[in-house]
Amino acid sequence: MKTHNAHSPLQQAGFSLVEIMVGMTIGLLATLVIMQLMASFEVQKQTTSASADTQTNGAVALFHIDRDLKNAGYPLTATTNSPLACATLAGVLPLNTLSPVIITDNDPGSDAGSDAIIIHYGDSPNGGIPASITGPAPYVNSQVLAANSNLGCNAGDQAIIINNANCTMTTAAPVSSINNTQLQLADVTNVVQNKAEVACLGNWNTITYRVVNGDLVKSIVSSNPQFNQAANPIVANIVSIQAQYGIANPNEAQSVKPVPPNPGPSKANNIVQWVDATGPLWANPTVANRNLIKAVRIAFVARNPAKEATVVTTPCATNPNGLCAWDNDALNPAPPNINLNADPDWQRYRYRIYETIIPLRNVIWSWGIL
Numbered sequence: 001m002k003t004h005n006a007h008s009p010l011q012q013a014g015f016s017l018v019e020i021m022v023g024m025t026i027g028l029l030a031t032l033v034i035m036q037l038m039a040s041f042e043v044q045k046q047t048t049s050a051s052a053d054t055q056t057n058g059a060v061a062l063f064h065i066d067r068d069l070k071n072a073g074y075p076l077t078a079t080t081n082s083p084l085a086c087a088t089l090a091g092v093l094p095l096n097t098l099s100p101v102i103i104t105d106n107d108p109g110s111d112a113g114s115d116a117i118i119i120h121y122g123d124s125p126n127g128g129i130p131a132s133i134t135g136p137a138p139y140v141n142s143q144v145l146a147a148n149s150n151l152g153c154n155a156g157d158q159a160i161i162i163n164n165a166n167c168t169m170t171t172a173a174p175v176s177s178i179n180n181t182q183l184q185l186a187d188v189t190n191v192v193q194n195k196a197e198v199a200c201l202g203n204w205n206t207i208t209y210r211v212v213n214g215d216l217v218k219s220i221v222s223s224n225p226q227f228n229q230a231a232n233p234i235v236a237n238i239v240s241i242q243a244q245y246g247i248a249n250p251n252e253a254q255s256v257k258p259v260p261p262n263p264g265p266s267k268a269n270n271i272v273q274w275v276d277a278t279g280p281l282w283a284n285p286t287v288a289n290r291n292l293i294k295a296v297r298i299a300f301v302a303r304n305p306a307k308e309a310t311v312v313t314t315p316c317a318t319n320p321n322g323l324c325a326w327d328n329d330a331l332n333p334a335p336p337n338i339n340l341n342a343d344p345d346w347q348r349y350r351y352r353i354y355e356t357i358i359p360l361r362n363v364i365w366s367w368g369i370l
Contacts, residue, residue: 054237058302058354061216061235066358068207069296071121073100073362075128076160081197083128083160084366086167087287090189093169097206098160099290100360103243103277107210113339114240115277116210117298121362122201126152130162130197131183143188145198150174150183153200158223159185163196165287171223172200203227211241214303239303239351242325242336245282246271246295246357269294269364276336295359299325301338304350311347322346326355 015023076083076098089095096102097120107116122128131148153159159172170187174180183198190196203224208231210217215233222228249272274297275282281289301323316324322340338353340346 054302054304054350054352057235057237058300058352061238061300061302062298062354062356064216064218064234065117065209065298066356068119068121068209069101069117069358070361072119072360074121075124075126075199075201076100076362076366077128077130077199081130081162081164082366083162083167083199084291084363085165085287086160086162087165088167090166090168091170091187095287096284097169097204098167100363101293101296103245103296105277105283110210110212110241111214111239112342113337114211115243115336116208117241117243117296119207119209120205121207122158122204124152124157124200124202126200128199128201130199133161133191133193133196133198134181135193144175144182144184145188145191146181147183147198148181150176150180150200153183154202156224157200157202158204159183159198159200161185161188161190161196161198163190163192166190169204172198209241211238214239216241216300237303237305238300239340240299240301240338242299242301242338244274244276244297244336245293246297246359247273247275248292248294250288250292271295291363293360294364295357297326297355297357299336299338299353299355301325302352302354304352306350307345308348308350312350313347315347323351323353325353 073084083098086095086098089098100120102118102120104116104118106113110116129152131150133145133147135146136143153172153174155173157172159170161168161170168187168189168191170185170189172186173184174182175184176182185191185198191198203222205223205227206221208219208221210231212231212233214237216235216238217231218229218234219231220227220229248269271294277283285293313323315322318324318328318335319337319339321337323338325336325338328335340351
């Protein structure tokens with residue numbers, strides 16, 4: 001008898017066309033959801049990474065300028081004849097080269113609306129301690145002089161002669177290594193025996209910070225050419241610097257003070273006003289006003305380089321064209337505006353503002369004189 005193995009048609013049918021189409025649709029939907037999640041995650045990752053880079057840029061920018069501003073004015077030691085009180089300066093350098101810090105408001109060499117900060121200081125190892133000039137006389141250029149001491153003076157150092165408010169910036173070199181009392185000056189203008197003093201400042205440096213093409217740029221001009229540095233970008237994606245002077249009250253005496261080397265009241269270091277470097281008083285301050293500058297307030301504006309698809313930044317309340325450097329306060333009712341509208345898409349970028357106050361310690365320590 002012949003047998004037949006019969007199989008059910010349902011066991012051999014497999015997937016129907018409808019089932020395959022439903023499965024494919026579900027798979028495509030799942031793939032679409034996964035791709036959307038991955039795209040959203042990638043955008044978030046890029047934003048987070050760029051924000052971290054922006055935060056790093058702002059911190060690095062503050063580090064650089066904080067370090068240089070803390071040296072501003074060194075080593076213009078405040079003694080009876082203080083270099084910070086010089087009203088005239090003979091030599092090749094202008095008088096404002098003795099200004100510890102200069103702010104150029106709306107600097108023409110910077111990106112639109114950004115300020116520039118210029119810092120002066122030396123690197124003398126002995127702190128610029130002045131020595132009295134004791135002889136000989138008469139004095140002529142490049143003559144060897146006798147002084148209390150030439151310790152800390154090296155060949156090629158910048159030296160400053162102080163005769164009350166009349167000063168000279170020149171080049172110095174020690175002559176004697178035996179008794180350390182001989183000094184040679186290239187220019188002896190304002191030298192008066194037993195009255196004038198001379199201090200060696202080491203290499204005298206002018207450091208400039210400005211924003212150029214969206215980068216923080218630093219340049220150095222030194223009395224020693226080997227330390228010169230052309231304008232060099234040091235931090236990327238810094239779109240603006242805003243800075244103000246912190247001014248002390250000229251009529252406020254320090255409550256507790258030692259007897260100063262010269263007569264007259266010692267001024268306090270309390271900041272009573274923040275001012276822009278503008279107008280007849282502060283665009284080019286007199287020596288007396290300059291010595292009231294005890295601190296600098298700075299705001300760096302760092303931009304996230306990632307351009308967003310929509311508007312992510314709104315203007316501050318008092319500046320429809322950008323941001324405000326800092327909030328209004330009693331000392332500064334009109335904070336600097338940071339105008340960013342040179343780029344029509346500025347609101348599609350994210351910004352961080354890094355603000356700090358840096359005291360000019362070499363000026364503050366001179367309160368007994370200034």
